[in-house]
Amino acid sequence: xxxxxxxxxxxxxxxxxxxxxxxxxxxxxxxxxxxxxxxxxxxxxxxxxxxxxxxxxxxxxxxxxxxxxxxxxxxxxxxxxxxxxxxxxxxxxxxxxxxxxxxxxxxxxxxxxxxxxxxxxxxxxxxxxxxxxxxxxxxxxxxxxxxxxxxxxxxxxxxxxxxxxxxxxxxxxxxxxxxxxxxxxxxxxxxxxxxxxxxxxxxxxxxxxxxxxxxxxxxxxxxxxxxxxxxxxxxxxxxxxxxxxxxxxxxxxxxxxxxxxxxxxxxxxxxxxxxxxxxxxxxxxxxxxxxxxxxxxxxxxxxxxxxxxxxxxxxxxxxxxxxxxxxxxxxxxxxxxxxxxxxxxxxxxxxxxxxxxxxxxxxxxxxxxxxxxxxxxxxxxxxxxxxxxxxxxxxxxxxxxxxxxxxxxxxxxxxxxxxxxxxxxxxxxxxxxxxxxxxxxxxxxxxxxxx
Numbered sequence: 001x002x003x004x005x006x007x008x009x010x011x012x013x014x015x016x017x018x019x020x021x022x023x024x025x026x027x028x029x030x031x032x033x034x035x036x037x038x039x040x041x042x043x044x045x046x047x048x049x050x051x052x053x054x055x056x057x058x059x060x061x062x063x064x065x066x067x068x069x070x071x072x073x074x075x076x077x078x079x080x081x082x083x084x085x086x087x088x089x090x091x092x093x094x095x096x097x098x099x100x101x102x103x104x105x106x107x108x109x110x111x112x113x114x115x116x117x118x119x120x121x122x123x124x125x126x127x128x129x130x131x132x133x134x135x136x137x138x139x140x141x142x143x144x145x146x147x148x149x150x151x152x153x154x155x156x157x158x159x160x161x162x163x164x165x166x167x168x169x170x171x172x173x174x175x176x177x178x179x180x181x182x183x184x185x186x187x188x189x190x191x192x193x194x195x196x197x198x199x200x201x202x203x204x205x206x207x208x209x210x211x212x213x214x215x216x217x218x219x220x221x222x223x224x225x226x227x228x229x230x231x232x233x234x235x236x237x238x239x240x241x242x243x244x245x246x247x248x249x250x251x252x253x254x255x256x257x258x259x260x261x262x263x264x265x266x267x268x269x270x271x272x273x274x275x276x277x278x279x280x281x282x283x284x285x286x287x288x289x290x291x292x293x294x295x296x297x298x299x300x301x302x303x304x305x306x307x308x309x310x311x312x313x314x315x316x317x318x319x320x321x322x323x324x325x326x327x328x329x330x331x332x333x334x335x336x337x338x339x340x341x342x343x344x345x346x347x348x349x350x351x352x353x354x355x356x357x358x359x360x361x362x363x364x365x366x367x368x369x370x371x372x373x374x375x376x377x378x379x380x381x382x383x384x385x386x387x388x389x390x391x392x393x394x395x396x397x398x399x400x401x402x403x404x405x406x407x408x409x410x411x412x413x414x415x416x417x418x419x420x421x422x423x424x425x426x427x428x429x430x431x432x433x434x435x436x437x438x439x440x441x442x443x444x445x446x447x448x449x450x451x
Contacts, residue, residue, distance in 0.1 A: 091114075139284035275354070278350055288339075368437040
């Protein structure tokens with residue numbers, strides 16, 4: 001990261017304006033801090049998803065794997081194109097090539113000569129061997145593209161969960177802070193009553209102990225918030241100690257649709273990247289099997305060339321040639337047969353993996369659907385609990401001030417109110433996490449959903 005500094009004025013300028021040194025020093029400090037200050041900008045779920053799905057290191061690694069698969073496809077495609085080769089040479093012989101004819105010596109070449117050759121060769125027909133190799137590499141490229149999609153969506157799911165974890169921890173910090181405020185207000189009230197001789201010291205001690213416990217819970221909540229912020233920064237490729245200013249967009253809490261196993265599986269079977277990866281890999285294995293079987297069959301080719309050799313004793317120094325040929329592999333130790341058997345075993349393995357993957361996805365769909373329905377039911381139950389707990393605290397505080405109620409009743413009312421608020425917060429964010437997980441399980445793109 002580059003740091004831009006403004007030149008500090010010389011001593012004469014500093015003497016003329018005594019505060020000039022301080023001004024320039026402050027400007028330099030602010031310029032250095034600008035990158036860190038930029039991290040304090042509000043972070044929304046949509047912006048965070050865009051960053052982790054485009055700029056995260058894991059996604060960049062996946063894209064490089066995709067680029068390598070594309071290079072493999074180009075290598076396989078090269079076998080379908082003609083091969084052109086050329087060569088040139090200069091030869092110097094110690095003795096001039098000479099023949100003896102009827103007792104007389106006749107030179108047949110020169111001692112120093114140049115030569116060149118250019119040829120082009122094209123496979124005419126190889127029973128789809130090279131074409132199958134190209135199709136197999138093309139299917140593997142498609143599988144890599146789907147793997148990149150899978151990784152991007154997995155990163156989006158992780159960020160969504162951590163984002164909601166942070167928002168939940170932020171709300172819990174606020175809730176524990178409110179509990180401390182309520183207990184401090186109750187402690188002031190209890191101290192006033194104790195000084196007036198209305199209550200005993202035991203009531204005062206109870207409030208102090210409960211206040212100490214609330215402060216410990218507040219510290220734990222702040223520690224949890226710091227850990228959630230570190231996880232977010234890690235996914236965003238930022239320093240883990242950078243501050244986070246997350247913005248809750250207030251997602252709508254809607255009743256989940258009834259769980260239909262077949263309908264959910266129908267969506268997942270066409271959208272889940274894992275399924276598409278296995279399907280394209282199966283296609284690639286089929287093409288590889290055809291490629292290996294083609295090695296048992298002949299390959300027909302055509303070759304044209306132009307050869308030149310400097311030799312004044314020959315009638316034609318430059319000559320053209322055209323050749324049609326066939327190659328066949330008679331024996332190579334059983335390598336091709338072993339490759340065919342290996343491809344067949346690999347196909348059976350992939351089919352078993354696909355069946356296992358289907359079972360796991362069905363289980364994911366049911367698991368996240370049940371969690372979503374459970375969270376929604378908890379939200380409905382806890383909607384009125386906070387209001388009821390607030391009213392309960394008001395009544396018990398009033399009774400306590402009038403000398404009718406006890407300190408224990410007020411403390412229990414404060415605890416119940418905190419518990420009701422905590423349950424409501426946890427239910428809301430459990431719903432949002434389960435909703436995101438269910439979208440991921442069906443194969444939907446989270447970046448599009450939360451856009």
